[in-house]
Amino acid sequence: MSIPPPGLPDRFLAVAHRYPVTVAPIEILKTVYGYEAFRGRQAEIVSHVIAGNNAFVLMPTGGGKSLCYQIPALCRPGLGLVVSPLIALMADQVAALRQAGVRAAALNSDLPSEERRALWHSIFDGTLDLLYVAPETLLRPGVIDRLRETKLSVIAIDEAHCLSQWGHDFRPHYRQLDALVEMFPDTPRMALTATADAPTRAEIISHLGIDERDAFIAGFDRPNxxxxxxxxxxxxxxxxxxxxxxxxxxxxxxxxxxxxxxxxxxxxxxxxxxxxxxxxxxxxxxxxxxxxxxxxxxxxxxxxxxxxxxxxxxxxxxxxxxxxxxxxxxxxxxxxxxxxxxxxxxxxxxxxxxxxxxxxxxxxxxxxxxxxxxxxxxxxxxxxxxxxxxxxxxxxxxxxxxxxxxxxxxxxxxxxNPPERFDGTIAAQKALSCVYRTGERFGQAYIVSVLLGDEDERITRFGHDRISTYGIGKEHDQRTWRSILRQMIARGLFDVDLAGHGGLSISEGGRRFLKEKPVLMLRVPRPAGSRGRKAVRSPAASVLDATDGALFKALREKRMEIAREQNLPPYVIFHDRTLVEMASSRPASRAELAGISGVGEAKLDRYGAPFLEVIANHG
CATH class of the missing domain: 3.40.50.300 (P-loop containing nucleotide triphosphate hydrolases)
Structure with missing residues (x-):
């Protein structure tokens, strides 16, 4: 539904009107979301889309992709349309936005007819900032036509890798989203994902009519x-x-x-x-x-x-x-x-x-x-x-x-805990030579059989029992040779032929290796039972002392109490990271609490008093 949470101050009921395009996006970031600065390429992407441009955004999970479309939707006139794959994901994001004072709703098959009518009313009377919809729902007869009757500020396609036929999470309805290109030619389109290799990225950009120059690749690393x-x-x-x-x-x-x-x-x-x-x-x-x-x-x-x-x-x-x-x-x-x-x-x-x-x-x-x-x-x-x-x-x-x-x-x-290694230079040279002499078209199992000198009908039929690399790898067993080949693939010394049958061929890196003959240290397969790992301390323990840890626990308990009262996930109230900062800095006033990352104006008004009370009681 488009009705905001009860008790929300009037001044937070129209975020889009409160922040016209003339207001700097950083002000929305601070007052609505409670963050002092953009991260990475967020500011660049937000400005690019506010100016009316399309964008492909690849950013690691937790890197802040949502802000890249939410803030432009609040800055630009009209309704922000967000295509998202699952009802559960939409419900979480809508709940979090409403907590921040943003008027958001989700259109899905679970909505009762009365709520659906109320939602369409809020869409047409301009009292909704962001609408989340699954592709299956969006593509139903009449839904897109009705949305064409209103002005859209931005179209964001989240989890965009789902449209790739070769991806790990292909969803057929995502392939039909190219209809949006012709239906909303003047609305900025955004495709966002955290998981897309180069071919998948090219497929997304081409399919959704986004120029390669509008691609923002923010990396894949999750250092935490x-x-x-x-x-x-x-x-x-x-x-x-x-x-x-x-x-x-x-x-x-x-x-x-x-x-x-x-x-x-x-x-x-x-x-x-x-x-x-x-x-x-x-x-x-x-x-x-x-x-x-x-x-x-x-x-x-x-x-x-x-x-x-x-x-x-x-x-x-x-x-x-x-x-x-x-x-x-x-x-x-x-x-x-x-x-x-x-x-x-x-x-x-x-x-x-x-x-x-x-x-x-x-x-x-x-x-x-x-x-x-x-x-x-x-x-x-x-x-x-x-x-x-x-x-x-x-x-x-x-x-x-x-x-x-x-x-x-x-x-x-x-x-x-570096694993034991051995000098695999000679072994790698043997493997590369074997792949070359067998015609660069056979898979790993066959190459290992040749190196070990196995008696095999295929090897005899192809005459590979008479080549110089037949049986030259008996110093290693089958398990070790398979490990060697996998490590060489990981190093880029072999390519796996997509057009063939998984056959190995020597890559440019492999040819360079044969020419330059550098030392190649490879991992020795660990024997069974030899395991070891270093423990990772819990997040609270890693950044808080014993006293602050007790306060952190008390803050989590207060958050859970509030979340249960509102039937919400605790993290839409405040993230653990925000509670950690509260426990560390111990704000004693509204002004100090407002300086905590993740505490926007709406949350300050709604939750400032109870959390300040918890902190004061642990003084």
Missing amino acids: IRYAIEEKDNPRRQLMRFLETHKGESGIVYCLSKRRTEETAAWLQEQGFHALPYHGGMDKALREVNQTRFQREEAVVMVATIAFGMGIDKPDVRFVAHIDLPGSIEAYYQETGRAGRDGLPAEALMLYGFEDVALRRRFITESDAPDQRKRMEQQKLDALLGLTETAECRRQILLSYFGDECAPCGNCDTCA
């Missing part, structure tokens, strides 16, 4: 997330060791199957965790109940398949664990990106085993997808395996997949 990847030994023991430092915190545990999801949730409940299952085979009503509990309660661990995640805007998720191999680097990046959206420390753990690899390969080969799609999925799996096998900084490998880069991060397991 600590990445760790381990081979499976005893998954439950490894998971419990990981969770020991996250007791009392919210997190997600991803599983590959529905059965494992149910079993893991039940086991965690036995261990004393507030764990809930979530997968596509559950009753829809129960899934929604569990998701709501995750969003609105503290310290809930959601154990889920990939059916869970899209639309989760909870900023205080402190950890994400994969106890099975995810499907691709894109999926892994997006799923781990649900941790630490508030910028406070978070942790990601992935466990993988060879049975996972075999299962993922079977999913690909037995699917009904076209051959080209299968080859693409195989390439993505190979890249993910390269990430698991690398001896280099995990973050560097992860970012390089998306065309980004960073220095060694110091905040991943390979930086904190």
Whole structure:
């Protein structure tokens, strides 16, 4: 509905009218959202769109994408239209905007007819600032036609990677959003995502008619997330060791199957965790109940398949664990990106085993997808395996997949606890030579068989038992050779042929390696049972002393009390990061509280007194 929360001061009921285009966007940022300065490229993007230009925005999760379209929508005349994939995501964003004094609403299939009529009335009488709508709803007969009768300030397509047919989260209705280009030619269009490699970015820009010069690539790095990847030994023991430092915190545990999801949730409940299952085979009503509990309660661990995640805007998720191999680097990046959206420390753990690899390969080969799609999925799996096998900084490998880069991060397991390495220069030369002499068209398994001198009918038929590289790799076993090849793929020494059958070919980097012959240090596969990880302190403990920690806890309790009274997720009142700053600086007046990041004018009026009282009682 478009009705603002009860008790909201009159001066906050018309944000768009209060801030015409002549007012600097920084003033909206300060007074509505409570932030003193834009981050990264936000200011540049906001000014670009306010001027009437289209924009493609790639920004890491938690980087502030929403402000990039919300502020232009408030500055420009008309209604801001936001296309978003899920009702849960829209509900969270609408609730947060209303708390800040912005008149926002969502149009979806769940709206009762009376509320739907009231919403359309607010759209046409100009008393709504932002309208969120799912693509399925937007594309229904009559909806776009009715929206053409009003003036739109901006059209923002969130989670824009969903339109890519080759992406990890393709949604057919997103492909039809190109209709907006012709229907609203004079309205600035924005496509926003946190997950898109170069081909996906090009597809989005082309499909939505956005000029390449209007692309803003703000990077992929999430420096607050600590990445760790381990081979499976005893998954439950490894998971419990990981969770020991996250007791009392919210997190997600991803599983590959529905059965494992149910079993893991039940086991965690036995261990004393507030764990809930979530997968596509559950009753829809129960899934929604569990998701709501995750969003609105503290310290809930959601154990889920990939059916869970899209639309989760909870900023205080402190950890994400994969106890099975995810499907691709894109999926892994997006799923781990649900941790630490508030910028406070978070942790990601992935466990993988060879049975996972075999299962993922079977999913690909037995699917009904076209051959080209299968080859693409195989390439993505190979890249993910390269990430698991690398001896280099995990973050560097992860970012390089998306065309980004960073220095060694110091905040991943390979930086904190470097694995044993060996001089793999000769092994790499052998592998490159074998790929070359077999015609640069065979996959990893075949190359390993040639290097080991296996007796194989295919090898004999192709005459590769008579080439110089046949059997020259017997100093390593099959497991080590597969690891070597995956690490070489991760280093960019091999390309995987999309047009072929996953065949390896020597890349430019590989040819340069053969020519220059630099030393290549590779990771030794860890033996089973040799695990080790350094604990990450909780966000509050890492920035607060014991006294401030007690105040932080009291502030969270007050936030939960208020959230329950209003039937809202706690984080739409204040983020943990805002509470941490309150506990650290201890504001004693409205003026001092107004200086805390995330405390805008509407929230100051609504919540200033109760939070100041909590702080005063802990003086």
